Amino acid sequence: MASLADKTSLDGALPGLRGLPFVLLLIAVAAAIFAAGRWFGSSYAFFVGYVVLQYIVLGSAWNILGGYTGYVNFGVTAFFAIGAYSTVVLNKLMPALPLPVMILVGGVMAGLVGLGTGYLTLRLRGVFFSIATLALAVVVQTLITNWDFVGGARGAYVMRPKVAPLIGGEYVQYLFLIMLGLVVVVLATARAIERSALGYGFAAIRDDEAAAEASGVPTLRLKLIATGLSGGFMGMAGAPLPFYVTYLDPASGFSLNYAVNAIAMPLIGGTSSWLGPVIGAVLVGGLQEYLRVTISSAVNVLVAGVLMVAFVILAPQGIVGLFQRKKR
Amino acid sequence: MDASLDLLLNALISGLLLGGFYAAVSIGVAISFGLLDVVNIAHPAFILLGSYVAFLGNTVLGIDPILSALIALPAVYFLGVLAYQVYYVAFERRDDQSLRGLSFFFGLLFITEVGLVLVFGVDYRTVQARYIGATLNLGLFELPLRLLVPFLVSMLMVVALQIFLSRTFVGRAIQAVAQDQLALRLMAANPIKIKRIAFGLSIATASLAGAFLIIIQPVEPSIGREYIGRVFAICVLGGLGSFPGMVIAAMTLGIAESLTATFFGPSWAPAVAFGILLVTLAVRPSGILGR
Numbered sequence: 309m310a311s312l313a314d315k316t317s318l319d320g321a322l323p324g325l326r327g328l329p330f331v332l333l334l335i336a337v338a339a340a341i342f343a344a345g346r347w348f349g350s351s352y353a354f355f356v357g358y359v360v361l362q363y364i365v366l367g368s369a370w371n372i373l374g375g376y377t378g379y380v381n382f383g384v385t386a387f388f389a390i391g392a393y394s395t396v397v398l399n400k401l402m403p404a405l406p407l408p409v410m411i412l413v414g415g416v417m418a419g420l421v422g423l424g425t426g427y428l429t430l431r432l433r434g435v436f437f438s439i440a441t442l443a444l445a446v447v448v449q450t451l452i453t454n455w456d457f458v459g460g461a462r463g464a465y466v467m468r469p470k471v472a473p474l475i476g477g478e479y480v481q482y483l484f485l486i487m488l489g490l491v492v493v494v495l496a497t498a499r500a501i502e503r504s505a506l507g508y509g510f511a512a513i514r515d516d517e518a519a520a521e522a523s524g525v526p527t528l529r530l531k532l533i534a535t536g537l538s539g540g541f542m543g544m545a546g547a548p549l550p551f552y553v554t555y556l557d558p559a560s561g562f563s564l565n566y567a568v569n570a571i572a573m574p575l576i577g578g579t580s581s582w583l584g585p586v587i588g589a590v591l592v593g594g595l596q597e598y599l600r601v602t603i604s605s606a607v608n609v610l611v612a613g614v615l616m617v618a619f620v621i622l623a624p625q626g627i628v629g630l631f632q633r634k635k636r
Numbered sequence: 637m638d639a640s641l642d643l644l645l646n647a648l649i650s651g652l653l654l655g656g657f658y659a660a661v662s663i664g665v666a667i668s669f670g671l672l673d674v675v676n677i678a679h680p681a682f683i684l685l686g687s688y689v690a691f692l693g694n695t696v697l698g699i700d701p702i703l704s705a706l707i708a709l710p711a712v713y714f715l716g717v718l719a720y721q722v723y724y725v726a727f728e729r730r731d732d733q734s735l736r737g738l739s740f741f742f743g744l745l746f747i748t749e750v751g752l753v754l755v756f757g758v759d760y761r762t763v764q765a766r767y768i769g770a771t772l773n774l775g776l777f778e779l780p781l782r783l784l785v786p787f788l789v790s791m792l793m794v795v796a797l798q799i800f801l802s803r804t805f806v807g808r809a810i811q812a813v814a815q816d817q818l819a820l821r822l823m824a825a826n827p828i829k830i831k832r833i834a835f836g837l838s839i840a841t842a843s844l845a846g847a848f849l850i851i852i853q854p855v856e857p858s859i860g861r862e863y864i865g866r867v868f869a870i871c872v873l874g875g876l877g878s879f880p881g882m883v884i885a886a887m888t889l890g891i892a893e894s895l896t897a898t899f900f901g902p903s904w905a906p907a908v909a910f911g912i913l914l915v916t917l918a919v920r921p922s923g924i925l926g927r
Contacts, residue, residue, distance in 0.1 A: 443865030447910035617743035
């Protein structure tokens with residue numbers, strides 16, 4: 309639990325004291341979830357839970373850029389896979405490195421790529437950034453496929469340790485706990501952004517970028533902050549993946565499912581607040597797992613796409629928006 | 637020395653022919669993105685749909701893939717009209733094109749891909765036609781008909797569309813619609829109807845481009861994604877909406893990819909388009925023949 313405590317102190321500093329009760333609440337909920345999982349003791353539940361948590365992180369990361377500033381990143385797989393492959397590389401070079409360090413490195417790598425892409429394309433209209441990210445996914449996949457050190461097109465095997473460090477039990481429990489910690493960090497960050505000057509700057513960009521620029525909002529700098537944070541969290545979400553799947557090849561690491569889910573979940577849940585991606589990830593992730601078990605894995609993939617199209621047409625404010633309208 | 641010169645010449649020629657095919661792939665986006673300002677990132681999915689229509693026409697009915705694409709043209713046109721109508725009602729009218737409009741097309745792309753996987757599976761599919769295996773030997777170099785036929789039909793299509801856009805009333809209205817909708821109204825043309833026609837046309841070109849694609853290479857549902865980067869690289873490099881610029885850009889990319897594939901290996905070719913796209917966006921976002 310030491311790693312968890314470190315992250316929270318880091319996060320508590322970000323929103324100041326106002327955000328502290330929220331962070332404590334998040335930690336309490338996370339601890340309760342983990343305790344319930346331990347008590348339930350089924351490794352299947354941990355495996356499924358890990359995927360849902362991973363999508364909460366991915367969806368929230370996407371939402372920091374997409375939902376708050378309105379810039380659409382289609383290259384989720386690129387950032388996610390950069391995180392995953394940086395773990396493959398680190399694990400080959402320094403197998404003794406603890407997983408949280410690997411996650412940090414993966415996050416920094418993905419964040420830097422986000423900054424670079426953003427720097428080149430964010431000065432133009434938003435669609436050019438979106439198109440560049442689409443192409444980025446293809447080019448990163450090409451690079452990885454041609455890189456023999458990480459297995460190239462054949463893929464790489466990663467040994468999953470048998471026993472979890474610190475907490476004991478199966479290793480998947482450790483992965484679950486780590487991802488739970490990431491969820492706490494990303495949600496605390498997202499909520500802190502929403503309530504800070506940064507968040508108002510983001511919203512100004514989303515609503516009318518020209519007007520924001522004219523009234524002195526440093527739009528490019530804010531957009532770069534959003535892109536770097538968003539890309540970094542996506543990389544962090546991907547970093548533990550090699551240990552989860554134990555075999556990673558470009559085709560599965562760059563599967564379009566990750567991108568579609570990461571975009572569909574915030575849009576379904578609602579892009580205006582940190583809660584939206586959580587609702588979307590839990591609902592869609594749960595539904596997908598149910599369909600995968602009961603019908604087939606091809607159909608479960610289709611669900612996110614169909615739901616996303618249905619929601620953007622019929623309920624553009626997502627599930628959160630439906631409830632907000634009722635309140636008024 | 638002699639051998640590498642020969643290699644270079646053949647790479648240039650096949651790159652040029654490939655560029656002609658890329659022009660057919662990109663012209664739909666040149667219309668929808670360049671002229672209508674509709675960012676249809678699902679265009680490659682429609683191209684793939686065209687490939688499978690050609691595949692069905694070829695294997696079930698035994699007709700030429702290009703001919704089956706031509707027969708399917710009206711149906712594909714109406715598919716495009718329908719897609720635009722949904723897009724207009726749900727996003728353009730609400731002024732919500734950027735976030736949700738883009739996600740809508742991304743969803744369409746994904747649904748089409750998974751749908752094709754469910755129907756046809758992930759195996760590579762090919763078509764049969766007399767010109768697919770043959771080559772035209774011109775002494776110095778060889779022209780594979782597999783590339784030459786799509787190149788010629790594609791150029792024909794580009795020229796025909798250019799004439800349609802510059803000579804007819806509807807064509808001129810399409811060119812005007814993104815610039816000044818009010819002026820269009822004053823000319824007694826309904827901008828929405830004009831955009832519907834134009835979008836239908838842009839999707840219809842995907843039907844032919846799809847037939848070319850399956851003639852040139854075996855097709856499976858996920859290869860459409862490789863074309864997103866290419867198509868938009870070509871359109872941006874060509875200067876959005878300019879057909880001559882687009883053709884030049886398509887040839888440039890075709891040659892660059894062909895050279896890369898010849899001298900560095902084919903697995904590097906997909907990265908070329910992205911490089912060109914990034915450099916263009918960073919250095920000259922208006923493209924080579926941009927306004």
